[in-house]
Amino acid sequence: MSMDTVNSIVITELRKSYDRVAGSETTYAVDGVSFDVPKGQFVTLLGPSGCGKTTTLRCVAGLERATGGRIEMGGQVVFDVPQKRFVRPEDRPIAMVPQSYGIWPHMTVLDNAAFPMRHGRNRRRGQDIRKRAMDMLDQVGLAAMADRWATQLSGGQQQRLAFARALLGDPEVLLLDEPLSNLDAKLRAKLRQELRSFQEQFGVTALYVTHDQAEALALSDTVVVMNQGHVEQIDRPEQLYDHPRSAFVADFIGNANLIPVQDVSARREGGVIAKTGVGTVLCLRSSVEEDHRTGSGGFVCVRPENVEVRTTSQQETPMLEDDEFIGTVETSEFLGDRLELVVRAADIPITISARAGLGCRPGEDVVVRFDPTTTSYLAS
Structure with missing residues (x-):
């Protein structure tokens, strides 16, 4: 990493274990995790349930006390085991948007938005609070609903309110724990675009947690793929998809x-x-x-889209070139823009995304080709 790079978060060898049953071995929810979050970047922790991503986020927030390692924010150490240093969550330069949004039901939309300015780490006074809250609500499209009860908002509107409230706390780092998971697929796709747009507009550093691969690829500058408490790969979304470093990453991403x-x-x-x-x-x-x-x-x-396939004539044996194989179509699904095939070659199923007009039927023999430039060898 360049010496000129400024990191909002530096996590070094973070470990978190939970109380164990007598006689059992210590198990770690997070085991030796290290990564940096550059200032102004959107970094996502991605992995299946139980991989340690939310535990890592909660350790960064200070809601969990890690067993070992070190966490720095803005050049200041907020957690370090040898130094016995632990900065309380309220004293860390963060704001958090939880999965349930954490909207106060007994407050209006305006009072929810203004809450961190009245009670947070960077408190303000006087009319400036209302003006700044209204300006932020206007930017997220909620100004006309400022005097409504927060419970009168839809799920998508509550998500916008939670994001506006977090930003009004002037955080250096925004922590987001699967904030879109409670929304339907169409609204989720729309709001993830808004979320990234707001993050770029305000220039805040974001650390995001999700198990949704498409969400991580669409939102992130960098993705940290986790599995069983360990980091599998840290890379840009394009690199993760095109150049996975393990079978787990290849199978989990797409x-x-x-x-x-x-x-x-x-x-x-x-x-x-x-x-x-x-x-x-x-x-x-x-x-x-x-x-x-x-x-x-x-x-x-x-990848299925990188497998080439062509039909064969029943009257003659096809001439095979390098990296070509004979297979039999097991299933064929027309999906509008493509044909999704499963071809069995030497008792190994191969999934293929082919052009819609190919016209392959189950039981037919086809020639399958792997393009060497898009084919990877992954060590076990």
């Missing part, structure tokens, strides 16, 4: 065909030659260093 590898050897001009059940596959992408591209195990990874 759809992927993961074909077990029996033997692997390096190729002079780069890439890997992998022997699989469907045949020999050339992979020009690899998750391992060139010096270690030999041995056995691992997976060939290819």
